[in-house]
Amino acid sequence: MTANLEAKGEAMNTKERLGTAVETARPYVERLAADEELHDHVRKAYGSAQKILEELGVVGTSRAVGSRTDAARRIMVDSDLQDELKKAVDELRKAGERARGVQSHKARNTTLLLLGIMLGVLFNPATGPNTRRWIKDKLFGAEEPFEYHPNGES
Numbered sequence: 001m002t003a004n005l006e007a008k009g010e011a012m013n014t015k016e017r018l019g020t021a022v023e024t025a026r027p028y029v030e031r032l033a034a035d036e037e038l039h040d041h042v043r044k045a046y047g048s049a050q051k052i053l054e055e056l057g058v059v060g061t062s063r064a065v066g067s068r069t070d071a072a073r074r075i076m077v078d079s080d081l082q083d084e085l086k087k088a089v090d091e092l093r094k095a096g097e098r099a100r101g102v103q104s105h106k107a108r109n110t111t112l113l114l115l116g117i118m119l120g121v122l123f124n125p126a127t128g129p130n131t132r133r134w135i136k137d138k139l140f141g142a143e144e145p146f147e148y149h150p151n152g153e154s
Contacts, residue, residue: 032099041095048088055081 032038055078056071075081122128122135137143 028099031101035098038095038098041091041098045088045091045095048084048091052081052084052088055084 052075056074058071075085121131124131
């Protein structure tokens with residue numbers, strides 16, 4: 001009887017793990033199904049791979065024609081094949097980034113760079129005081145000279 005209860009517990013545990021896996025994978029599957037840009041990257045990569053295989057004489061046969069070293073040698077020598085291979089790899093990289101939902105950090109990095117330059121100029125001992133004075137004058141207007149008159153004298 002104990003073995004029967006353990007088997008039921010293990011089955012429930014397996015069902016729970018499967019449910020968790022499905023819920024984890026759901027956003028990725030939905031993104032893959034609906035993302036036209038991702039589909040475009042995959043199509044372009046497939047097209048480039050097909051061109052490479054046609055050049056190597058592999059398409060239309062059940063196995064590669066010639067040896068692997070011949071194919072590698074052709075790829076190393078033929079710049080058109082190299083370009084197609086680069087294009088296929090680039091498209092697969094873009095498709096992978098798109099599938100994972102990787103976003104570009106270009107705007108963030110540019111903002112951080114400009115902020116760093118600005119802070120460097122403001123707090124640089126050589127240019128900082130003049131720069132801060134110029135910014136203060138532009139924001140709040142030029143300072144009027146201040147004269148001190150003791151005991152209320154005018």
